[in-house]
Amino acid sequence: MLEASGAWQEWQRAQCRAVLARRLPVAADDPPAEILDSWARCLQQGLDFERPLPLIVVEDADLRRRRERAGRVRQLALVELETLMQQIAGSSFLLAFADAEGVVLDRYADQRFVTSTAGEGIPAGSLWTERAAGTNGLGTALACGRPVAVNGPEHFFGQFSHIACTAAPIRDADGTVIGALDASCCFDSRQRHTQALVQMAAAHIENVLLAEQRRQHWVLALHPRPEFVGTLSAGLLAFDGEGRLSAFNGRAVGLLSGLAVQRGAAFEQLFNEPFDRFLGRLRAEGATRLRDAMNSVLAVACVQPGEPAAALPLVGSAGPAVVHARAQPTPSAPLSPEVGEDPAVLQAQALVAAAVRRQLPILIQGETGTGKELLARHAHQASGRSGAFVPVNCGAVPAELFEAELFGYVGGAFTGARRQGQAGLLASAQGGTLLLDEVGELPLPLQAALLRFLDDGLLRPVGGRQLQAVDVQVLAATHVDLEAAVAQGRFRADLLYRLNTVSVKLPPLRLRSDFDQVATRLLHTLQPDARLQPAALRRLAQHGWPGNFRELRACLARVLLTHPTGLIDAADVHAVLPPRPQASEHGPSQLQRGATEAVLAEFRRCGSVSRTARCLGISRTTVYRHLREAGLLAA
Numbered sequence: 001m002l003e004a005s006g007a008w009q010e011w012q013r014a015q016c017r018a019v020l021a022r023r024l025p026v027a028a029d030d031p032p033a034e035i036l037d038s039w040a041r042c043l044q045q046g047l048d049f050e051r052p053l054p055l056i057v058v059e060d061a062d063l064r065r066r067r068e069r070a071g072r073v074r075q076l077a078l079v080e081l082e083t084l085m086q087q088i089a090g091s092s093f094l095l096a097f098a099d100a101e102g103v104v105l106d107r108y109a110d111q112r113f114v115t116s117t118a119g120e121g122i123p124a125g126s127l128w129t130e131r132a133a134g135t136n137g138l139g140t141a142l143a144c145g146r147p148v149a150v151n152g153p154e155h156f157f158g159q160f161s162h163i164a165c166t167a168a169p170i171r172d173a174d175g176t177v178i179g180a181l182d183a184s185c186c187f188d189s190r191q192r193h194t195q196a197l198v199q200m201a202a203a204h205i206e207n208v209l210l211a212e213q214r215r216q217h218w219v220l221a222l223h224p225r226p227e228f229v230g231t232l233s234a235g236l237l238a239f240d241g242e243g244r245l246s247a248f249n250g251r252a253v254g255l256l257s258g259l260a261v262q263r264g265a266a267f268e269q270l271f272n273e274p275f276d277r278f279l280g281r282l283r284a285e286g287a288t289r290l291r292d293a294m295n296s297v298l299a300v301a302c303v304q305p306g307e308p309a310a311a312l313p314l315v316g317s318a319g320p321a322v323v324h325a326r327a328q329p330t331p332s333a334p335l336s337p338e339v340g341e342d343p344a345v346l347q348a349q350a351l352v353a354a355a356v357r358r359q360l361p362i363l364i365q366g367e368t369g370t371g372k373e374l375l376a377r378h379a380h381q382a383s384g385r386s387g388a389f390v391p392v393n394c395g396a397v398p399a400e401l402f403e404a405e406l407f408g409y410v411g412g413a414f415t416g417a418r419r420q421g422q423a424g425l426l427a428s429a430q431g432g433t434l435l436l437d438e439v440g441e442l443p444l445p446l447q448a449a450l451l452r453f454l455d456d457g458l459l460r461p462v463g464g465r466q467l468q469a470v471d472v473q474v475l476a477a478t479h480v481d482l483e484a485a486v487a488q489g490r491f492r493a494d495l496l497y498r499l500n501t502v503s504v505k506l507p508p509l510r511l512r513s514d515f516d517q518v519a520t521r522l523l524h525t526l527q528p529d530a531r532l533q534p535a536a537l538r539r540l541a542q543h544g545w546p547g548n549f550r551e552l553r554a555c556l557a558r559v560l561l562t563h564p565t566g567l568i569d570a571a572d573v574h575a576v577l578p579p580r581p582q583a584s585e586h587g588p589s590q591l592q593r594g595a596t597e598a599v600l601a602e603f604r605r606c607g608s609v610s611r612t613a614r615c616l617g618i619s620r621t622t623v624y625r626h627l628r629e630a631g632l633l634a635a
């Protein structure tokens with residue numbers, strides 16, 4: 001916050017509230033602190049909410065000079081912008097790279113956005129400092145040195161209140177801000193994931209710059225788990241020949257929190273070992289572990305002075321000898337055509353693909369049957385990992401057997417165990433991906449064991465003493481609100497924060513914008529020559545679909561049974577749909593109630609859980625859940 005007197009702060013907040021109240025139809029809460037700080041800076045610089053400033057665009061010659069001066073960071077930014085283009089394809093957006101002075105040097109835009117008024121308003125050469133354009137993504141990220149999102153009315157000038165921007169500054173190895181990336185789109189079509197993608201892109205550029213600019217130093221990549229050493233979650237630290245810290249990235253500060261991560265710090269201030277001894281170990285045995293000064297063990301990969309920067313796993317293609325061999329991800333896995341064209345779904349798909357390439361844990365949320373497992377399979381494919389995809393339903397395995405199932409057991413570990421013991425699911429996912437489906441159902445003691453595994457990547461088979469390191473990409477899926485489960489003490493907060501490093505939410509069928517396409521495609525997989533009349537599609541779209549894709553498939557299969565000719569009209573659809581509440585645009589609790597009522601109606605009609613599950617195309621667990629919610633079964 002700015003240094004300011006209480007009266008000035010009060011006046012400034014009153015101004016902000018007054019302006020927001022005018023811009024928003026309903027009373028708004030205070031905007032986030034970084035927005036208030038930015039508005040305060042704008043007011044201090046003499047800007048007036050009521051008097052927008054004309055856009056400043058630098059001359060062509062100046063733009064050329066700036067592009068030349070930006071050099072390497074611009075080269076890297078252009079590569080990242082191209083990748084981002086593919087990742088957020090389908091939504092209407094503009095991506096920009098600006099220099100440290102806030103001048104847009106390059107922009108990539110979706111055709112729809114570039115020809116809109118908003119898109120035309122952000123040309124190459126335009127100046128976006130707060131002084132020139134008030135609070136905005138690029139200007140505010142550059143001013144505060146942190147990633148920011150500026151949504152619609154949070155822009156200082158009302159003329160930008162139809163735009164949402166998310167921007168992240170880029171720092172060089174000295175920690176100086178040398179540019180920023182931004183993604184802007186129309187406020188109404190903003191996507192929550194864009195912010196994470198922009199931040200990951202900026203972090204990647206910073207890592208490459210650090211490795212390149214400290215080529216003559218020892219560059220270490222660290223993480224508590226070995227398989228994360230080659231990902232964006234790793235901390236990077238560069239040490240000169242004397243063992244003095246010369247550069248580090250933001251993740252390193254987080255991983256070594258509590259220690260003096262600052263330029264000039266001695267290796268020994270951060271680690272429990274003299275620098276020379278560590279180098280000796282590195283030469284002799286290719287050291288892969290280090291203890292920090294708080295005695296935590298970290299996996300480490302190291303690039304020696306003079307080695308090409310690309311030797312560092314997360315900045316180039318060739319891995320150094322000291323890191324585990326790891327399957328190289330495919331650069332951009334093709335999108336599965338089955339998934340659909342809904343922008344939120346495409347966005348989720350792009351985000352998981354980007355996250356697995358960096359081996360980050362992902363939490364996939366969505367109602368039952370929305371395609372969470374399908375998305376997880378896509379993520380596995382996109383990771384390029386050579387091991388197996390192993391899905392496990394945490395609600396289906398009895399709690400007392402689950403630990404053995406997941407971690408494996410040694411012979412004679414418990415009554416009924418096989419004599420020779422058995423490897424667990426985690427071991428079967430070695431080099432591949434484990435999907436923990438219905439992770440909210442994981443019993444509390446197992447949550448602790450899973451957390452321990454996520455922290456150190458070591459398998460502890462039940463009844464055994466030997467630890468085994470495995471390299472597994474962990475994905476989790478859930479249809480329940482895990483934050484609420486945490487509040488109720490049913491789920492560990494620390495585990496949730498590990499699992500949801502990246503989190504995506506799949507929309508239910510009733511809210512998908514591509515409903516007609518997915519229904520038609522699903523019908524064709526059942527009977528290629530079948531056709532849905534437009535009125536039949538409309539009737540289908542009115543239904544609430546508590547079982548989402550499973551229910552839709554079961555319904556289409558029923559229609560085809562009675563209409564083998566395959567030309568389906570609204571009455572045919574109506575005949576196989578149970579009476580139930582219509583799709584609603586209201587809040588989730590009402591939708592949830594609608595789904596429970598629909599399951600209850602079907603249960604009353606057919607009288608058994610199994611038949612209800614079959615008719616609706618949902619699992620029996622889901623039917624039981626709704627019956628519990630309706631009070632028909634004990635919780």
Ligand SMILES: Nc1ncnc2c1ncn2[C@@H]1O[C@H](COP(=O)(O)OP(=O)(O)OP(=O)(O)O)[C@@H](O)[C@H]1O
Pocket residue numbers: 338339340366367368369370371372373374375437477479518522549550619
């Ligand atoms: N976009 C889609 N188009 C057609 N079928 C789909 C689509 N998404 C999912 N399905 C199908 O719907 C069924 C349920 O999908 P999936 O198992 O991935 O959902 P889920 O969200 O994991 O369900 P649950 O929460 O009950 O485990 C599967 O048969 C899957 O093939």
